[in-house]
Amino acid sequence: MKALTALLMAAALFMTGCGYKSGVATGERASYLYFTGDVEGAAVSVDDGQPFAVEAGRDHQYRVAPGKHSVKVYKGDTIVVEREIYVGDGIAKEIGVRP
Secondary structure, three states: OHHHHHHHHHHHHHHHHOOOOOOOOOOOOOEEEEEEEOOOOEEEEEOOOOOEEOOEOOOOOEEEOOEEEEEEEEEOOEEEEEEEEEEOOOOEEEEEEOO
16 A cells, blocks of 8 residues: 555656746847937937937837837927836837827
């Protein structure tokens, strides 16, 4: 009886150790900014980085890492928009630029 119990316990331990383990693979984390309004001649700086030109509309999204960012929109040497924003993973955030 003890031998049978020991054999069953060994088999149970062996079976629990053998299993297919898989993880969930996710893509790289990314968030997006897009600009609306008067973006003609505007340049955008994210987190005091190098300014870049943008186009208006939701179809023109610019990738950023999820999290907190400082966004500045310049027209010439003048800052027309200055915001601290938070964007979650997979979120597209609109930044409105007024004339």
